[in-house]
Amino acid sequence: MIRLTRGRVGIAAAALALPLGLAAVPAQAAEMATVSVLHAIPEGAGADVVDVFANGDLLIDNFTPGTLETVEVPAGTYDLAVFGDGQTPDDAEPVLAAEAVEVPGGVNATVTANLDADGAPALNVFVNDISTMAAGEARLIVRHIAAAPAVDVLADGTVIFADVTNPNEGAVVVPAGDYEASVNLAGTDTTVLGPAPVMLEEGTVTIAYAWGSAEEENLALATQVITDLSSGPEGVPAGGGSTTQLPVWAFGFAALGALAIAGAGARLAASRR
Amino acid sequence: MTRPRPALLVLGAGALALGIGTVGIAMAGSGVHVEAVGTRPAVATGAAAAGVVPGATPSDATAPAAGQDSASPYRTLTRKDATTLPRPDRTPRPTQIRIPTIDISIAVDVVGLDDRNQVEVPYDVARAGWYRFSAKPGSGTGSTVIVGHVDGVDQGAGAFYDLRQLRPGDTVTITRADDRRITYEVVARETFAKSDVPLRELFSRSGPERLTLITCGGPFDPASLEYTDNIVVTALPVDSDGNLGETR
Numbered sequence: 001m002i003r004l005t006r007g008r009v010g011i012a013a014a015a016l017a018l019p020l021g022l023a024a025v026p027a028q029a030a031e032m033a034t035v036s037v038l039h040a041i042p043e044g045a046g047a048d049v050v051d052v053f054a055n056g057d058l059l060i061d062n063f064t065p066g067t068l069e070t071v072e073v074p075a076g077t078y079d080l081a082v083f084g085d086g087q088t089p090d091d092a093e094p095v096l097a098a099e100a101v102e103v104p105g106g107v108n109a110t111v112t113a114n115l116d117a118d119g120a121p122a123l124n125v126f127v128n129d130i131s132t133m134a135a136g137e138a139r140l141i142v143r144h145i146a147a148a149p150a151v152d153v154l155a156d157g158t159v160i161f162a163d164v165t166n167p168n169e170g171a172v173v174v175p176a177g178d179y180e181a182s183v184n185l186a187g188t189d190t191t192v193l194g195p196a197p198v199m200l201e202e203g204t205v206t207i208a209y210a211w212g213s214a215e216e217e218n219l220a221l222a223t224q225v226i227t228d229l230s231s232g233p234e235g236v237p238a239g240g241g242s243t244t245q246l247p248v249w250a251f252g253f254a255a256l257g258a259l260a261i262a263g264a265g266a267r268l269a270a271s272r273r
Numbered sequence: 274m275t276r277p278r279p280a281l282l283v284l285g286a287g288a289l290a291l292g293i294g295t296v297g298i299a300m301a302g303s304g305v306h307v308e309a310v311g312t313r314p315a316v317a318t319g320a321a322a323a324g325v326v327p328g329a330t331p332s333d334a335t336a337p338a339a340g341q342d343s344a345s346p347y348r349t350l351t352r353k354d355a356t357t358l359p360r361p362d363r364t365p366r367p368t369q370i371r372i373p374t375i376d377i378s379i380a381v382d383v384v385g386l387d388d389r390n391q392v393e394v395p396y397d398v399a400r401a402g403w404y405r406f407s408a409k410p411g412s413g414t415g416s417t418v419i420v421g422h423v424d425g426v427d428q429g430a431g432a433f434y435d436l437r438q439l440r441p442g443d444t445v446t447i448t449r450a451d452d453r454r455i456t457y458e459v460v461a462r463e464t465f466a467k468s469d470v471p472l473r474e475l476f477s478r479s480g481p482e483r484l485t486l487i488t489c490g491g492p493f494d495p496a497s498l499e500y501t502d503n504i505v506v507t508a509l510p511v512d513s514d515g516n517l518g519e520t521r
């Protein structure tokens with residue numbers, strides 16, 4: 001259960017559905033999890049320098065807007081709490097809190113401290129899809145954590161995620177490469193972010209966060225990149241056979257091998273282009 | 274260079290002889306080298322490396338946050354400014370490879386994947402190919418993969434025919450499109466049965482900056498029209514003082 005304390009706590013739908021159901025968790029990582037925390041509450045909103053605690057222990061110290069910290073934690077259930085700089089669970093009430101957040105072994109998740117659609121501070125938990133991709137591919141995830149209305153996300157001028165609202169996300173696997181990314185107000189041609197050139201590197205997950213506040217005119221993009229998830233190419237066929245040296249005893253099979261000539265010859269001819 | 278071209282009759286005979294040889298290699302066990310000289314630096318892939326975020330300094334990854342004592346159950350991996358976007362990489366691509374000990378000095382094309390998701394090796398066996406999803410030389414991290422034919426179907430010996438003769442200590446020089454030259458020193462030459470090639474490690478853009486040269490080797494299987502093995506040469510960059518690149 002996630003409980004509201006002082007700020008409003010929202011949980012992305014995927015976060016609740018995925019942690020317990022994740023099937024592809026590597027066995028050797030079963031007891032640890034990777035958690036990133038993104039400070040996405042803009043400056044001047046009362047959280048300019050904060051400390052993040054997990055189960056009463058300091059997790060992140062002196063955390064500032066626009067910063068992403070990645071920590072390795074034992075699998076378990078966590079009460080997360082964000083305190084003003086220098087305050088502790090012993091002497092203060094948290095600015096934001098989320099209780100009983102399940103963190104299964106092997107999971108990769110991101111917790112965002114951000115504004116909800118109406119501009120109030122919120123915590124959101126997202127599970128990051130770190131499944132491997134085929135060679136040549138990249139995964140793009142876009143998350144709306146801004147005090148802003150619904151948006152469309154465009155790549156090279158084409159809408160790839162339509163009508164995304166806070167605190168929701170879209171994910172897609174695309175050919176790795178360079179794209180022009182932009183964010184429009186949903187259903188309009190009004191661009192609120194970008195266009196900006198972005199590289200989606202092969203085998204990486206690029207998570208783009210739209211954060212800030214439309215009203216305060218400080219909407220911005222933040223990114224998190226998780227690397228090394230390409231399964232690699234299927235092989236390297238780098239020979240045609242024209243220099244093959246055969247062992248002398250192979251000639252003993254010459255008569256029998258004659259049967260194979262027709263087949264091999266036909267394939268050779270077929271492979272010549 | 275002239276190499277023998279066996280008559281079709283001999284090729285046919287080989288179909289049977291080499292079929293037997295292939296069984297022998299398979300029995301040697303998966304993941305085991307057919308042959309190896311030298312040592313390739315280890316590279317973590319997948320979940321172990323998945324938490325690593327580029328752009329963070331090594332000290333970020335090891336030092337606990339201020340106030341996070343040694344008894345803390347949490348370990349900080351990275352801390353970074355998330356407001357910079359991953360911009361297109363303008364590092365120049367490799368254009369030429371030179372390996373003096375085996376008399377190679379050839380052009381390097383850009384290659385991708387074929388329709389079977391295998392690396393596309395340049396059809397012209399006199400040219401090598403830089404796999405465009407691998408690291409660029411001089412980028413500081415990961416594997417730069419350059420492939421070349423050992424031979425062609427009907428073109429005789431290929432650019433990488435003599436890769437099998439490279440030894441640790443041999444020098445490889447890559448020239449980039451900006452004319453910068455980067456010199457590497459061979460640290461390993463390995464032969465893998467094709468079913469055992471650690472492709473994910475060899476192609477990983479994580480780990481130490483390194484050059485990975487790949488061609489075919491072992492017996493030719495006329496049934497599949499492919500060689501049974503891959504020969505892989507790993508080289509590390511050498512600085513101006515002749516010191517080998519860091520092998521984390």
